[in-house]
Amino acid sequence: MENSKQMRKWLDDMNLSHPLVIAGPCSAETEEQVLKIAHELKDTDVNYFRSGIWKPRTRPGNFEGVGAIGLKWLQKVKEETGLKTATEVANKAHVDLALEHDIDLLWIGARSTVSPFIVQEIADALKGTDKIVLVKNPVNPDLSLWLGAVERLYSADIKKLGVIHRGFSTYEKTKYRNIPEWQLAIELQTKFPDLPIINDPSHITGKRDMIFDVSQTALDLNFDGLIIETHCDPDNAWSDAAQQVTPKTLIQIMKDLRIRKETDEEAEYNNNLSNLRAQIDILDNQLIDLLGKRMKVSDGIGELKKQKNVAVLQSNRWNAILGNMILEGEQRGLSEEFVLRMFKAIHQESINHQEKIINS
Ligand code: PEP
């Protein structure tokens, strides 16, 4: 697949003065709920009304979506509010029904993108469609698998394309529901600058209070739009209750976000600067996180040394680490002086931690 301007023509043709906004509930629950939310989102920045009809749930026994009847509710949304509609499809039967009900934008969910068989089945069912198709990243951080799915659609002559970055699942517990792994999204943008990329702060954070910050980072990294789960009664939503916001909050979020304008030279400079600063902020957070983890491991060593009653400082081991790190640093363009100073500071912190444990 070559980088092609054709992929983003649908977005450019919309001529938006703000990022693309897709909003609506995680799941369609009742006709009344769907229409109430849609009416509250009418005449706002929202461009597409989203709603899950078939819900891929991790475990059985949870609400699995209302099914095809929800497509009729989405048609009503379009008739009554003029909002275009969007839903997730996960097999050929879903695609056929969605097209029959004139859904404007279809997305492939994270649990489907992992399966080339499913993606191919969807691509074949959509062959040549003029609907917009967005591909969520697979649950695992695999850029080739993500791009492979886009490629299958592109080869099926589907040219209104885009991707949704919804974060990646990990075994490790973090403040995110799905870790953003921003570098991966940046790499994708570098390879395919004309492939529209939408951020999904709802599934990245899993928590409504974190949605604004993640949205801002995404815009600073030149994302083209946002997909935000919006519900009139978030706490009582039938799925993803903790991460949904009310239409009122969504409108406020859109108002408060700093939106880049790419008109003149000054703006171009500011965009580049905020893009690079966003990258630095992400890396600095990772540095702090790693240092915290390193100290926890060091605490474990402190406990062992305490049991065995050995000295905190073991200079052979320490000299070996320093020698290694100077070599590793050299390969990455870091001066010996810097590496020495940084590791001495880390070592000192480590000693302080261990001494506290041994003396406790
Ligand atoms: C969703 O958008 O409601 C959804 C199920 O998302 P994901 O595929 O990202 O888990």
Ligand code: MN
């Ligand atoms: Mn959801």
